[in-house]
Amino acid sequence: MNPKMKNKLLIWLAISIAITVLRLSFSQHDIVLAEPFTAHPFVILILCIVFGWLKKDAILSQMNEERMLADSSYVAVGVFIAAVALLMPLSEDLVFVIFNILLLCLGLFVIFFADAAYLPSLLLFVYGFSISFPKIINEYFGTQYALITTNIVSHVAALFYPVAFEGQVLSVTNPEGVKDLLYIDVGCSGSASIAIFLTVFALMLIDIKPRKDSILPLFLFGILGTSVQNILRLVLLIAADYHFGSAVMWQVHDYAGYVLFPTWFAIFVYVYLKVGMEKTHITAVDEKEDKNISIMN
Known part of the structure; x- marks a missing residue:
């Protein structure tokens, strides 16, 4: 990975962490684990993370652009996704807070890396659907x-x-x-x-x-x-x-x-x-x- 790409990754990570910390700091309620505790949302998260890590070379291969930001169309999509994440009411359930944070990070990732966000988007969709499925069934x-x-x-x-x-x-x-x-x-x-x-x-x-x-x-x-x-x-x-x-x-x-x-x-x-x-x-x-x-x- 070239130095410019490393810098882009560091900038994306720093912005993602900064916005997340600010948002959580101004949260109006405590974030807790749902009761009764169930391990399956974290099993699902780990599965998606491990899969993404195994496919990191494919993701990195799509991150070769020299410019700091992606094309304007990708920037618009990324801003929209990040805005949706920020406007979405923050849940008290840690599982859905994690989804919200990942959605924000994905939006910022699209702004910087365009096509490379395709696989992370699929993984986030899988995670979001899978943690919501039991809730929908239960409801x-x-x-x-x-x-x-x-x-x-x-x-x-x-x-x-x-x-x-x-x-x-x-x-x-x-x-x-x-x-x-x-x-x-x-x-x-x-x-x-x-x-x-x-x-x-x-x-x-x-x-x-x-x-x-x-x-x-x-x-x-x-x-x-x-x-x-x-x-x-x-x-x-x-x-x-x-x-x-x-x-x-x-x-x-x-x-x-x-x-x-x-x-x-x-x-x-x-x-x-x-x-x-x-x-x-x-x-x-x-x-x-x-x-x-x-x-x-």
């Missing part, structure tokens, strides 16, 4: 989504354990005849898992594009698999409560997702690469054979 479909999940989990678990349900409440009767009640809220229903899956799926589409005719089947397979692994997690909670009691059940509640989701995601990545790459390879071989036949004829 408009939360109760219905939780009821459907509770119904499915109760019927699956009833194949193995004495389980009943009413509304969002599952009841489990252990071997001693003690009945425990488990309330399935929208958070337990898997909206966070689906948000993480959507993030990963979007990043994979950006990086490794499968054939167009396989995108929808892969997406539906991913949504189905993510939902199934969440139902399996809830059934494991019931099993833990039945065999070992509520204390163990809460431990399983805290850690099962960190085992099941990565395992499911590894399966999905394998299928994604297998379907996308194999079809592309087969198509390429077929085209080559067709060309050879044409030449021979």
Whole structure:
């Protein structure tokens, strides 16, 4: 990277930090983590940051202009994005404050680096959509989504354990005849898992594009698999409560997702690469054979 580019990056970073500090200093309310705490927004943020870092060479390759500012059209777009970020009401939720800060930084980045903001824009869109998705589900479909999940989990678990349900409440009767009640809220229903899956799926589409005719089947397979692994997690909670009691059940509640989701995601990545790459390879071989036949004829 040449010295001029380094200077541009330092100027962009300094302006971004200065405006952010000033804005946060004049904030009218405290910025806190949402209650109850959920880790998925930060997992999504880390995924986007890591992906951007891995693609830093591609971004840097688009930052070779010698001028301090981009063309006027890019400057106008960047000013508009930065203005939207500044005019947007500052949330009390740290997750959305981070999005607001990143949006401001993106607007300033466009002003200085033009086309190089394309990939960061995609990543910010993925982050914003993924952190908003559970909120939208909770707000408009939360109760219905939780009821459907509770119904499915109760019927699956009833194949193995004495389980009943009413509304969002599952009841489990252990071997001693003690009945425990488990309330399935929208958070337990898997909206966070689906948000993480959507993030990963979007990043994979950006990086490794499968054939167009396989995108929808892969997406539906991913949504189905993510939902199934969440139902399996809830059934494991019931099993833990039945065999070992509520204390163990809460431990399983805290850690099962960190085992099941990565395992499911590894399966999905394998299928994604297998379907996308194999079809592309087969198509390429077929085209080559067709060309050879044409030449021979």
